[in-house]
Amino acid sequence: MSDAVARPAAAFQGLRTWWTMLKISLEERLVYRGDFALGTLMRFLPIVTQVFLWTAVFGATSRADIGGYTRNDIVAYYLLTMVTRAFSSMPGLAGGIARSVRDGSVKKFLVQPVDYVSFLLAARVAHKLVYYAVAVLPFAGVFFLCRGYFPPVPDATTIAAFLASLVLSFLLGFFMEATLGMLGFWFMEVSSIVFGYMLVQYLLSGHMFPIDLLAGVPTGVAGVSLADVVRWLPFEYTAYFSSAVWLGKVRGAELVRSLAIEAAWVVVMAVACRIAWRRGTRRYSAFGG
């Protein structure tokens, strides 16, 4: 069989295997759907605090906006980051990988002709799909109740960019956390590393406040603000970016550039994850297994 024929055939086979993994992961996830329903509602609780906080902040100042955000913008922003986080957050991924290394269940992926990273990705897509199926109602309810905070629905191009950024944020979040989990090959316990990552992530992703607020923070280099630095890091693409796109804060050439940076980070982290897996399994094989 020539290479030109073999390659698409192999790719097709790979896709079929992946599809089966996805279906089985879906079935497994459905066992836990009850968990999700409760968890989703709980996630909205912190928003209430944020609304009170920012209402107080705006009450104490005569300014109509802070960093370009009105009070309504801020509430809309927080609600939108909930959506982005629903794509980019990967609960239990890094810890799960590290556990599989510690308890030896990762061996299965050395013995069987199946790729661990693809498998994890299929499982995570399944996890997310089931989550969305359950969470769509509470999300819709909250957004309907809060519709007054939102600007008018943006144009089709913006919506398309928003959706693209969500898909990329899922992949970015996945590969970042998976790479962290692979550190389990070197360290017995990755929970403190994951905690450190979460902290940085919380500050720099825009989960805590819109990154625009960092525009006035100097870095010591003339003309470069902290926001400019953060723009080049991967974190803001897991929360801030998509929300800012929907609210029309990022447009035109800047939007294209940001999407390109996000895509580049996805590629970088996917490669990093692959390298970590290769090196990690080599080490695992050498040191005991």
Next chain:
Amino acid sequence: MVFLYTRRMHNSDPSAAAAVSDPVIRVEALAKEYRVYDKPEGLAASVRSLFHRTSRVVEAVKGVDLTVGRGEFVALLGPNGAGKTTLLKLLSGIITPSRGTARVLGHVPWERADDFRRRFALVMGQRNQLWWDLPAAESFRLHQEIYRIEPSRFERTRDELVDMLGVRRLILQPVRELSLGERMKLELVAALLHEPEVLFLDEPTIGLDVVAQHTIHEFLRGVQSRRRMTVVLTTHYMKDVAALCERVVVITRGDILYDGSLAEIVDRFTTHKIVTLDLDEVPDQATIERFGFPCECRGPQVIMRIDRNRIAEVLPEILGSAGVRDVSVEDVPLEEIVAELFRSDARDAAASAGAAS
């Protein structure tokens, strides 16, 4: 010296000779060393060990040579920590060796080529390949994809295996609801769906009841002979060995101590037979002493260890003595022989260590 002692050699099957000349596992001078860190006792020592750790090298497998022909059923025996599982891990490519070479089905196992991985299977006791929350049938379906098994062939193989083990009604039940024995059976089905040419089993019957053990023995024997599969298993149960394996490789301290047939082990390492007499009445001390052999009495039953070479000579005499109702002559149980083999090796080790120092 390498023994190529297969079940098939006993058959008049003309392909038997070909089977022996077709080695599927070839291992030369294979060694695996680990660096282990000593963790001293006490808090002060623990703090010190943060800065300076003492380590030593442990040789889990030291220079093993082994050749296994197609269709052989080989048992790896040895005390805990002897290196059996390490050897299985090397052969299945989970770990890389420190020295030496190995070829399994023509592949270097630790290169983990997909071509190789589609042709063998490893079942490690409790480590499940099955999805905990789903029925086994789903895991089987995933294996069909992973191993690229043709649908009609998959269904045929699955049905055959499931029926042999009598677990058809279990495959639609979530795995977590099953008993240990039931799970083990389904693990075996999962491992055999892709019809591997080589199967590695790490303690397949550990923790199972006698009935389940027996079922698994029958099953393995059936599948192995039907498919001419090569099987290497580690176990602590002599029942497994006696039921399944013609060839036994005894490993202690990372080295092969013995490699040959089971019959030969019994032959070479037993000096005694066990003779059990049923007497009319509970014997008194004088009667027992008259037999002149080490005895154990259980009521009217006397159990004696008699030198193998003298059996023929002393048995008539014993039977002739009054009050013997029944007699049985048996080999020393396999457990005891192997335990003695391990012990004598440990004594040799201690002796040579003593001589060296």
